[in-house]
Amino acid sequence: MSAREPIGRHESAVGHVTGRAVYTDELHPPLGLASLYPVQVPHAHARLRGIDARAALALPGVLAVLTAADVPGENETGTILRDEPLIPADSVQFHGQAVAWVVAEDEALARRAAALVQVDAEPLPACLSIAAAIAAQAFHLPPAEVARGDATAALAAAPRRLAGTLDICGQDHFYLETQASKTPRRCRRRRCAPESNRAGPGRCLTHPPTNRPPHAAARQAGARGGPTGRGDGLAGPGAAVDAPARGATVQRGCRPPRPGQETAA
Amino acid sequence: MTTAASFTLNGRAQDLAAADPAESLLRWLKRHHHTGTKEGCADGDCGACTVALLETDLTGSSRYRAVNSCLLPVGLLPGREVLTVEALADPAAPAAGLLPTPEQLHPVQRALVDCAGSQCGYCTPGFVMSLFAGYYAGELDDATTEGNLCRCTGYRPIRDAAAQLAAQAPRTDRFATALAAPRAPLAAAYLGAFHSPASLDEALALKAAQPQAAWIAGGTDLGVALSHGHASAPAYIALDRIAALQAIEIGEDVVRIGAGVPLREIETRLAGRYAPLDGMLPWFAARQVRNRATLGGNLGTASPIGDLLPVLLALDASVVCRSVRGERRLPIADYFLDYRRTARAEDELIVAVELPARPPGIGASYKVAKRQTDDISIVAASFVIDRDAQGRVRHARLAYGGVAATPRRALAAEAFLFGRSLDAATLEAVAALLRQAFTPLSDHRAGADYRRALCAGLFARFVAEHLA
Numbered sequence: 187m188s189a190r191e192p193i194g195r196h197e198s199a200v201g202h203v204t205g206r207a208v209y210t211d212e213l214h215p216p217l218g219l220a221s222l223y224p225v226q227v228p229h230a231h232a233r234l235r236g237i238d239a240r241a242a243l244a245l246p247g248v249l250a251v252l253t254a255a256d257v258p259g260e261n262e263t264g265t266i267l268r269d270e271p272l273i274p275a276d277s278v279q280f281h282g283q284a285v286a287w288v289v290a291e292d293e294a295l296a297r298r299a300a301a302l303v304q305v306d307a308e309p310l311p312a313c314l315s316i317a318a319a320i321a322a323q324a325f326h327l328p329p330a331e332v333a334r335g336d337a338t339a340a341l342a343a344a345p346r347r348l349a350g351t352l353d354i355c356g357q358d359h360f361y362l363e364t365q366a367s368k369t370p371r372r373c374r375r376r377r378c379a380p381e382s383n384r385a386g387p388g389r390c391l392t393h394p395p396t397n398r399p400p401h402a403a404a405r406q407a408g409a410r411g412g413p414t415g416r417g418d419g420l421a422g423p424g425a426a427v428d429a430p431a432r433g434a435t436v437q438r439g440c441r442p443p444r445p446g447q448e449t450a451a
Numbered sequence: 452m453t454t455a456a457s458f459t460l461n462g463r464a465q466d467l468a469a470a471d472p473a474e475s476l477l478r479w480l481k482r483h484h485h486t487g488t489k490e491g492c493a494d495g496d497c498g499a500c501t502v503a504l505l506e507t508d509l510t511g512s513s514r515y516r517a518v519n520s521c522l523l524p525v526g527l528l529p530g531r532e533v534l535t536v537e538a539l540a541d542p543a544a545p546a547a548g549l550l551p552t553p554e555q556l557h558p559v560q561r562a563l564v565d566c567a568g569s570q571c572g573y574c575t576p577g578f579v580m581s582l583f584a585g586y587y588a589g590e591l592d593d594a595t596t597e598g599n600l601c602r603c604t605g606y607r608p609i610r611d612a613a614a615q616l617a618a619q620a621p622r623t624d625r626f627a628t629a630l631a632a633p634r635a636p637l638a639a640a641y642l643g644a645f646h647s648p649a650s651l652d653e654a655l656a657l658k659a660a661q662p663q664a665a666w667i668a669g670g671t672d673l674g675v676a677l678s679h680g681h682a683s684a685p686a687y688i689a690l691d692r693i694a695a696l697q698a699i700e701i702g703e704d705v706v707r708i709g710a711g712v713p714l715r716e717i718e719t720r721l722a723g724r725y726a727p728l729d730g731m732l733p734w735f736a737a738r739q740v741r742n743r744a745t746l747g748g749n750l751g752t753a754s755p756i757g758d759l760l761p762v763l764l765a766l767d768a769s770v771v772c773r774s775v776r777g778e779r780r781l782p783i784a785d786y787f788l789d790y791r792r793t794a795r796a797e798d799e800l801i802v803a804v805e806l807p808a809r810p811p812g813i814g815a816s817y818k819v820a821k822r823q824t825d826d827i828s829i830v831a832a833s834f835v836i837d838r839d840a841q842g843r844v845r846h847a848r849l850a851y852g853g854v855a856a857t858p859r860r861a862l863a864a865e866a867f868l869f870g871r872s873l874d875a876a877t878l879e880a881v882a883a884l885l886r887q888a889f890t891p892l893s894d895h896r897a898g899a900d901y902r903r904a905l906c907a908g909l910f911a912r913f914v915a916e917h918l919a
Contacts, residue, residue: 195564200550202572203560203579205487205536212486 472526472645522674526645598737710747812837
């Protein structure tokens with residue numbers, strides 16, 4: 187039960203344990219801060235046919251409803267596979283994917299307006315199990331083989347053989363830390379300083395057309411594999427899209443859309 | 452007498468006159484720029500928003516209870532004392548800008564710093580407050596922080612910090628002194644449509660006058676809805692300052708547990724008396740939730756996955772209900788009617804649960820969930836078996852949650868067991884009966900087949916562990 191010697195003291199530890207460490211969502215809101223709220227699609231796979239935002243836009247205080255068409259530059263954020271659009275244009279790839287973002291004067295209004303956005307999405311067949319994915323030859327990555335020696339011959343010569351299948355359920359890494367991101371107005375390429383505490387702020391703050399804006403992160407979430415990139419599409423990309431476009435400072439709060447409703451591919 | 456609409460936060464009175472009583476304490480704290488308390492899930496799952504609530508029991512002794520501030524509506528706060536992470540360091544510490552020195556930190560904070568117990572720091576204030584409550588209660592083990600999730604530091608250095616604290620001599624500091632101060636019981640309080648009566652009669656009269664008002668006990672279920680802005684009733688009648696609901700009376704024949712006694716209190720005070728209760732309480736929910744949740748609340752919401760309900764079925768509990776029309780005692784077997792529908796009348800309040808003081812036989816409870824702690828049941832089961840000198844079953848209770856619209860007993864299996872010894876043939880036949888006893892649902896937690904298999908499997912485990 188003896189405490190092990192830590193390698194070194196965390197430079198922010200005293201701030202953490204006293205509650206003095208400040209996170210993006212707790213920064214004093216600048217004048218004119220607008221809030222974002224996602225419009226999510228309740229299909230695991232769908233073709234996006236159209237988005238009708240007229241009813242939402244008619245609400246006083248709603249500033250914009252952003253879709254893929256509003257992304258001024260590169261809409262692709264995938265670092266390895268190029269299949270993670272900032273805002274999807276024509277297809278829904280997972281349940282709860284955000285296909286539009288409402289920008290409004292406050293979070294409650296943005297949330298209310300998001301419910302008024304009509305999304306015309308045609309559900310498509312979805313592979314919801316490994317077996318279904320194999321049957322449909324729908325692989326995440328091109329099939330790869332790891333081989334050494336002559337396994338077939340070795341197995342044939344083995345005195346005992348066991349056969350069977352093993353299912354391992356996937357487990358999604360998700361966030362405890364704030365998902366907030368904030369982008370100031372008049373954010374110009376290479377001059378803006380978006381704020382975020384996400385484990386992968388560079389990605390969530392993708393700023394077309396450079397995709398590599400300098401960003402501020404007083405402190406960051408720890409990344410143990412999953413949180414770095416998962417859920418980028420919900421972490422507030424609209425902030426980066428909208429700030430330069432509309433001249434407003436916008437924020438995506440840390441609060442999930444609904445309990446347990448934040449989803450990722 | 453009523454309490455003025457204020458509460459004490461970190462030693463300072465806070466005016467609640469203009470507050471929305473349905474707002475969570477967590478949201479209130481943030482709006483008032485007390486941002487040390489963090490919002491992770493706002494559902495009572497992650498513990499990032501843990502604060503210490505000072506609780507005074509019927510004997511007048513006080514303790515700090517770790518609770519989730521996201522589940523605590525402001526309406527419950529008048530007259531209460533709350534501590535957040537900001538209050539722990541030495542008050543001589545510089546107020547703005549400069550951080551406290553290591554010497555000015557509270558021992559709990561210093562232990563976490565010394566053991567490298569933070570990384571991103573977002574869950575840290577919650578861990579600090581759980582350890583703080585444990586520090587003064589002399590309870591510093593893994594269960595102290597069972598309701599706090601960490602997503603990056605890893606639990607090893609946090610456990611090191613708890614171990615370091617446990618090895619320290621108990622402190623006689625300003626927090627210990629504050630705990631020792633005498634306190635009067637909380638007076639009745641009213642905040643808008645949020646009523647906190649101090650007596651049973653007053654509560655029942657309020658309900659008779661406002662039939663649409665909702666009872667709120669610990670608020671760990673209703674608090675989730677309120678936390679997300681879904682106020683469901685026009686008014687609330689809080690039950691957490693009614694002394695008559697807070698007592699545990701151990702009699703010759705009956706143990707009477709007040710419907711408002713927090714589960715953590717039952718767990719401590721009735722430890723060793725009812726094996727099925729002992730076996731379920733630690734898994735019911737995390738420490739912060741058990742510090743608030745009550746038997747009355749569990750029975751009132753009557754969820755088919757309310758984990759204590761199979762236990763009460765197995766122990767042949769009685770539910771004592773009272774209204775302005777009088778009091779009546781319902782055998783638990785007659786209590787559950789349909790999905791979240793019970794024999795309790797709308798104007799009745801559950802005031803107590805009675806258990807036989809000397810339950811027959813041997814019992815145990817089991818809970819299967821996707822995650823062992825702090826999770827919702829796939830199936831919960833509670834068993835009691837009593838055998839005569841020849842080994843023949845003379846009393847059997849096999850109760851389950853998560854298998855039907857209500858918590859249910861497997862009556863056919865119980866009847867089959869009666870008069871039989873637990874030999875291989877009997878157990879095989881009982882397993883078959885248990886597999887077909889219910890028609891559970893398939894949902895995102897588990898399939899119906901798995902639930903049916905658990906009904907048989909958990910009983911087999913009970914027999915193997917306790918009756919072999």
